[in-house]
Amino acid sequence: MKLSERKKKILQIVVDDYIETAVPVSSKNITDKYMKDVSSATVRSELSALEELGYLTQLHTSSGRVPSPEAYKLYVSELMVKDKLSVKELNYIKKIFTEKSGDIEYVIKNAVKIISELTDYTSIGVPAAGTDEKIEIIKLVKIKPDAALVLIVTQSRLYKDNYINFPESVSEERINNASDMLTKIFAGKTMVEVAETSFDALAQFEEYKEIFYKVIDALKEYAVRNENVFMEGEEKILNHPEYADVDRIKNFLSVVSSNDKMVNILHDDGRDISISVKIGSEENADGVPEGCSVVSATYSANGQKLGTYGVIGPSRMDYQKVVAVLENVGKILENILSNK
Amino acid sequence: MKLSERKKKILQIVVDDYIETAVPVSSKNITDKYMKDVSSATVRSELSALEELGYLTQLHTSSGRVPSPEAYKLYVSELMVKDKLSVKELNYIKKIFTEKSGDIEYVIKNAVKIISELTDYTSIGVPAAGTDEKIEIIKLVKIKPDAALVLIVTQSRLYKDNYINFPESVSEERINNASDMLTKIFAGKTMVEVAETSFDALAQFEEYKEIFYKVIDALKEYAVRNENVFMEGEEKILNHPEYADVDRIKNFLSVVSSNDKMVNILHDDGRDISISVKIGSEENADGVPEGCSVVSATYSANGQKLGTYGVIGPSRMDYQKVVAVLENVGKILENILSNK
DNA sequence: AGTTGGCAGTCGGGCGTAAAGAGTGCTAAC
DNA sequence: GTTAGCACTCTTTACGCCCGACTGCCAACT
Numbered sequence: 251m252k253l254s255e256r257k258k259k260i261l262q263i264v265v266d267d268y269i270e271t272a273v274p275v276s277s278k279n280i281t282d283k284y285m286k287d288v289s290s291a292t293v294r295s296e297l298s299a300l301e302e303l304g305y306l307t308q309l310h311t312s313s314g315r316v317p318s319p320e321a322y323k324l325y326v327s328e329l330m331v332k333d334k335l336s337v338k339e340l341n342y343i344k345k346i347f348t349e350k351s352g353d354i355e356y357v358i359k360n361a362v363k364i365i366s367e368l369t370d371y372t373s374i375g376v377p378a379a380g381t382d383e384k385i386e387i388i389k390l391v392k393i394k395p396d397a398a399l400v401l402i403v404t405q406s407r408l409y410k411d412n413y414i415n416f417p418e419s420v421s422e423e424r425i426n427n428a429s430d431m432l433t434k435i436f437a438g439k440t441m442v443e444v445a446e447t448s449f450d451a452l453a454q455f456e457e458y459k460e461i462f463y464k465v466i467d468a469l470k471e472y473a474v475r476n477e478n479v480f481m482e483g484e485e486k487i488l489n490h491p492e493y494a495d496v497d498r499i500k501n502f503l504s505v506v507s508s509n510d511k512m513v514n515i516l517h518d519d520g521r522d523i524s525i526s527v528k529i530g531s532e533e534n535a536d537g538v539p540e541g542c543s544v545v546s547a548t549y550s551a552n553g554q555k556l557g558t559y560g561v562i563g564p565s566r567m568d569y570q571k572v573v574a575v576l577e578n579v580g581k582i583l584e585n586i587l588s589n590k
Numbered sequence: 591m592k593l594s595e596r597k598k599k600i601l602q603i604v605v606d607d608y609i610e611t612a613v614p615v616s617s618k619n620i621t622d623k624y625m626k627d628v629s630s631a632t633v634r635s636e637l638s639a640l641e642e643l644g645y646l647t648q649l650h651t652s653s654g655r656v657p658s659p660e661a662y663k664l665y666v667s668e669l670m671v672k673d674k675l676s677v678k679e680l681n682y683i684k685k686i687f688t689e690k691s692g693d694i695e696y697v698i699k700n701a702v703k704i705i706s707e708l709t710d711y712t713s714i715g716v717p718a719a720g721t722d723e724k725i726e727i728i729k730l731v732k733i734k735p736d737a738a739l740v741l742i743v744t745q746s747r748l749y750k751d752n753y754i755n756f757p758e759s760v761s762e763e764r765i766n767n768a769s770d771m772l773t774k775i776f777a778g779k780t781m782v783e784v785a786e787t788s789f790d791a792l793a794q795f796e797e798y799k800e801i802f803y804k805v806i807d808a809l810k811e812y813a814v815r816n817e818n819v820f821m822e823g824e825e826k827i828l829n830h831p832e833y834a835d836v837d838r839i840k841n842f843l844s845v846v847s848s849n850d851k852m853v854n855i856l857h858d859d860g861r862d863i864s865i866s867v868k869i870g871s872e873e874n875a876d877g878v879p880e881g882c883s884v885v886s887a888t889y890s891a892n893g894q895k896l897g898t899y900g901v902i903g904p905s906r907m908d909y910q911k912v913v914a915v916l917e918n919v920g921k922i923l924e925n926i927l928s929n930k
Numbered sequence: 931a932g933t934t935g936g937c938a939g940t941c942g943g944g945c946g947t948a949a950a951g952a953g954t955g956c957t958a959a960c
Numbered sequence: 961g962t963t964a965g966c967a968c969t970c971t972t973t974a975c976g977c978c979c980g981a982c983t984g985c986c987a988a989c990t
Contacts, residue, residue, distance in 0.1 A: 276953055289963050294954065312953045312970045353753065391731055393743050399750065403733050410739065410750055413693065484824070485843035488836060496834050503825035616982060629934050634983065652941045652982045934989075944979085951972080960963075 253303075260285075260296050261305055262329040265317045269566050272491045274314030319531040319565065322543065326527045326569050333570035335578050339368060343582050353408050354378075357587070358557050359480050361579055366483035368575045371563035372506065375480045376516050378548070378555035380407030381441040381473045388432040388465065395419040400468040402441070406554045412468040414461070428461045436469075445473040479509045479516075490564050492541065505539050506562065516546055516558045524548075524580070525573055529565055543567050547576045551587035593643075600625075600636050601645055602669040605657045609906050612831045614654030659871040659905065662883065666867050666909050673910035675918050679708060683922050693748050697927070698897050699820050701919055706823035708915045711903035712846060715820045716856050718888070718895040720747030721781040721813045728772040728805065735759040740808040742781070746894045752808040754801070768801045776809075785813040819849045819856075830904050832881065845879050846902065856886055856898045864920070865913055869905055883907050887916045891927035 253261070263284045264275045277290040277297055285293065297315050300306045305324065306315040317325070335343075346364055347357075358375040366373035383404035390398040396416045402409040435452075436444060444466065452462045487493050487502055505511050515528070515537045525547045530538035538544050545567070546560025559579070561572050593601070603624045604615045617630040617637055625633065637655050640646045645664065646655040657665070675683075686704055687697075698715040706713035723744035730738040736756045742749040775792075776784055784806065792802045827833050827842055845851050855868070855877045865887045870878035878884050885907070886900025899919070901912050 274953090278953075290953095291955095291963055291965095292961080295962090298955080308954085310970055311955090312951095312968085314953065356751070387733070389731060391729060391741060393727070393741075393748055399741070399748065401731060401733075401739070408733055408739065411696070483847075485840060485847055488840045488843065494836050496828060496836070496839070499836070499839060500825060500828045503828065507823075507825055614982095618982080630982095631934055631936095631984095632932080635933090638984080648983085650941055650982095651939085651984090652980095654982070932990090934987100936986090936988100938983105938985090940981105940983080942979105942981090945977085946975105947977105948975085949973090952970090954967105954969080956967090957965090958963100959965105960961105 257296055257300060258329060260293060261300055261317075261321060262325065264297075264300075264306065264315055265321055265325045265329065268317055269568060272566060274309060274316050276314035279314065317565075319529040322529050322565055322569075323527070326573070330569055330573075333574040335368075335574050339575075340578060340582075343368075343579055347582055347586050354406060354556055355478065355480075357583070358559065361559050361583060362480045362482045365559060365561060365575055365579060366486065369561055369568070369572050370483075370486055370489070371561045371567065371572065372481065372483045372486050373559070373561050374482075374506075374512055374516065375557055375559040376477050376513055377407070377557040379477060380404045380409070383407065383554075384438050384440055385433075385436050385444070388429060388436055390414070390425045390429045390432075390461075390465070392420070392422050392425050398425055400465055402469065402472065404441075406551075406556060409472050412471060414464040414468060416461075416464075420461075424458075424461075428458055428465075431455070431458065432462065432465055441469050441473040445470040476509055477513060479512045481506065481512075487563060490566070492564050492566065498541070501539050502542065505537070505542075511537055515544055515562075516560060525576055527569070538562075541565055543569075545569065545572050545576060547580050549580045549583055551584050556583075556587070597636055597640060598669060600633060601640055601657075601661060602665065604637075604640075604646065604655055605661055605665045605669065608657055609908060612906060614649060614656050616654035619654065657905075659869040662869050662905055662909075663867070666913070670909055670913075673914040675708075675914050679915075680918060680922075683708075683919055687922055687926050694746060694896055695818065695820075697923070698899065701899050701923060702820045702822045705899060705901060705915055705919060706826065709901055709908070709912050710823075710826055710829070711901045711907065711912065712821065712823050712826050713899070713901050714822075714846075714852055714856065715897055715899040716817050716853055717747070717897040719817060720744045720749070723747065723894075724778050724780055725773075725776050725784070728769060728776055730754070730765045730769045730772075730801075730805070732760070732762050732765050738765055740805055742809065742812065744781075746891075746896065749812050752811060754804040754808060756801070760801075764798075764801075768798055768805075771795070771798065772802065772805055781809050781813040785810040816849055817853060819852045821846065821852075827903060830906070832904050832906065838881065841879050842882065845877070845882075851877055855884055855902075856900060865916055867909070878902075881905055883909075885909065885912050885916060887920050889920045889923055891924050896923075896927070 260280065263280055267275045267279065267283070277293040280293050281288060281290045297306060301308065301315065305318055305321040307318050308315055343364055346360055354377050358377055362373050362375040383406060385402060385404055387401070387403040389401040389403070391401060392398050396419050398414055399410065400412045400414060449462070449466060452459050455462060484503065484506055488499065493499055493502065525545065528536055528538045528544045530540045530542040532540060541564060542562060543565045544560055544562045546558055548558045549556045560576065600620065603620055607615045607619065607623070617633040620633050621628060621630045637646060641648065641655065645658055645661040647658050648655055683704055686700055694717050698717055702713050702715040723746060725742060725744055727743040729741040731741060732738050736759050738754055739750065740752045740754060789802070789806060792799050795802060824843065824846055828839065833839055833842065865885065868876055868878045868884045870880045870882040872880060881904060882902060883905045884900055884902045886898055888898045889896045900916065
C-alpha cells in the first residue's frame with residue numbers, strides 16, 4: 251500500500267496542522283493554507299482515501315480529519331522534516347553538562363530537566379540497570395559506631411543507598427578488612443549473580459561472616475530494587491487542550507506517577523535504534539495511555555548503556571522539536587562522558 | 591466574639607457535613623440529619639449569624655452554606671472530634687518502619703508513602719536542614735582512579751551526593767590521609783560556617799591543598815543545595831470534586847511540583863507546636879493555594895529535628911483522619927529512632 | 931425572647947427547540 | 961482527473977422555560 255506523493259504531502263499537511271492547532275483539519279483549510287493549486291473537492295477525495303487506508307479518522311460526519319496512530323508513525327519515520335536546534339539552545343545544553351558532574355543519576359536528573367525545559371513536555375529518565383555489570387569495588391564506610399554505608403562500584407554506576415547496622419560497635423579496621431575481602435570475593439561477578447548464588451563457603455570466615463551476610467543482603471536488595479524514575483514537568487500536560495478532561499488527566503497522572511509503569515514503557519526493546527517512538531492506541535497495550543506518545547532514546551558511553559530518557563505527551567506532539575532535542579542532548583552527553 | 595454552644599454545634603455540623611459531601615449545607619439538611627429538635631428556620635437564623643461573623647459563605651443567594659477558612663481553623667483547633675486509627679493501621683505503620691532502616695531520606699520517603707496511603711491525600715516531606723549541624727566525619731572514598739565520593743557525616747544526616755574529580759590518578763593512601771586531615775580540620779564546624787569562612791591557611795598543605803579546595807567546594811554546594819522534597823500521590827487531588835476544574839489542577843500541580851514553593855510552605859515557623867494547619871485564602875500569601883490546606887508536623891529524635899512531613903489537599907479535608915495519621919506516624923517514628 | 935410555619939424571591943440546572951456554522955459526500959459537468 | 965454546487969449531517973450556541981432548592985423575612989405562637 252504505497253502512497254502517492256500527493257497523498258503523502260496531504261497527510262503531512264494534516265499532521266503538521268493538527269499538531270500546531272489541535273483542531274481537526276478540513277479540506278478547505280488545506281487548500282486555503284497549503285495547497286492553493288487544487289480545489290477542496292480534490293483534497294476531499296484524497297482525505298477520504300487516506301481515511302480508508304487507516305491514516306485518518308473523523309470524530310463525526312461533519313468534522314475535519316484527525317491523524318490516526320498509524321499516521322503519526324508514518325509521519326515520524328518518513329514525512330516529518332527534521333528540526334534543528336538553535337545555537338542558543340545547543341549552548342545551553344552544553345553549558346549545563348560541562349558545569350555539572352557526578353554520577354549517572356545526577357546526569358540523568360539534569361538531562362531530564364533540560365529536555366523538559368526545551369520541549370515543554372513532561373520528560374522522564376531511568377538509569378540503565380547496572381545490576382548486570384561486573385562489580386569492581388565493594389566498600390563499607392563506617393558512619394556511626396554501629397553502622398556503615400555499603401558502596402558498590404560497577405563500571406558505570408555507583409550504588410550508595412544501602413546501610414547495614416551492627417549489633418555493637420565495630421572497629422574501623424575490621425570494616426576496612428571486610429571491605430577488602432568482599433571486593434576480592436565478589437569483584438568480577440554481577441549483582442544479579444551474587445543475588446542468585448548461595449555463599450555457604452563464607453561460613454568459614456568466622457568473625458566476618460556476619461558482616462558478609464549483611465552485605466550480601468544489601469547486594470540482593472540493590473539487585474531487586476526498582477530503578478529511580480526521574481521526572482520533570484508532569485504538570486505540562488495540562489497546557490494542551492486535549493487534556494481539558496479530568497478523567498484523561500487522571501489517567502495520565504496515574505501512569506506517569508507509577509514508577510513500574512514508566513520503567514516498563516521506557517524499557518528499551520533491545521532494538522538498535524537511536525530514537526524510539528511509541529504511540530498509544532487501544533490495541534497497543536504497551537502501557538502508553540491512549541492519545542499519548544512516548545519518544546525516547548537510550549544513551550551510551552564507551553559501549554555501556556547509561557540510561558533511557560524521553561518525553562511523554564499527547565500524540566499530537568511536536569515530534570520535530572522533541573526528536574531534535576533528544577538527539578542533541580544525547581550527542582552532547584555521549585561526547586562529554588566518553589572523553590572522560 | 592464568643593460563640594454560643596449551639597452556634598458551635600451548628601458550625602461543627604456544617605464543616606463535618608461539607609467535608610463529607612462536598613455539597614453546600616442547607617438549613618433543612620441540618621435539621622433533618624442532625625438536629626431534629628429545632629426547625630430549619632431557627633437554624634437559618636443561626637447560619638445567617640455565623641455568616642455575619644465570617645465563618646460561613648454562600649456561593650449565591652439560594653445556595654446552602656460553605657465553611658470559610660476561619661471556620662476550618664476553628665474546626666481544627668476546637669470543634670473537631672479527634673479520630674483514632676484502627677489497630678490495623680497502627681500495625682501497618684509499625685511494620686513499615688521496623689522493617690526498613692537507612693538514613694533520614696529513606697525514612698522520610700517511607701513516611702511520606704505511608705501518610706499518603708492512609709490519608710488518601712497528596713503527601714510531602716522535607717528533611718530538616720543538617721547544614722547547621724556540626725560536622726562529625728569527612729570521608730573521601732575513591733571510586734575511580736581519578737574520582738572520589740565526598741561523604742559528610744553530621745549528627746543526624748549523611749551527605750553522600752557530591753563527587754570530586756582529580757586531573758590525574760590519586761593514590762588511595764593520599765585520599766585516606768586527606769580524609770583524616772579534613773575531619774580534623776572541620777569536625778565541630780557546621781557546613782554553613784565552612785561555606786562562609788575562607789581557608790587561606792590551607793595553602794600550607796602543599797600537596798593536599800588542591801584536594802582540600804575541591805572538598806570545600808563540595809561542602810559549599812551541600813550548604814546551598816536545596817533539600818529534596820519527597821512527594822507521593824500528587825494525582826490524588828483529582829479524586830476530589832472541587833478539582834474538576836483544569837485551572838485549579840494546574841495551579842495545584844504547579845505549586846506542588848516546585849520544590850522551592852513546597853519547602854517554603856512546609857518550613858516550620860519555629861513555633862513549638864506539634865501539628866500545624868495552614869489554610870489557603872486570598873489574603874494569606876503563605877504560598878498555600880486558595881482552597882487548599884496543608885497539615886504538617888515536624889518530627890524529632892533525641893532533640894534533633896528530623897524533618898517536616900505533611901499532607902496537602904482541598905480545604906475540605908478530612909482533618910480528623912489526617913491529624914490522627916500524622917500524630918501516630920510521628921510517635922512511632924520518634925520512638926523507633928530514639929531507641930537506636 | 932426565642933421559635934416556628936408559611937410564603938415570596940432568587941438563583942442554578944436541566945431540557946427542548948431553533949438557528950448558525952462547519953464539513954463532508956455525491957454528482958454532473960468540464 | 962478535477963471541479964463547482966448542493967443536499968445532508970452533526971456540533972455548538974443561544975434562548976426560553978420550568979422546576980427545585982434555598983434563603984430571608986414576617987407574623988403568630990409558646
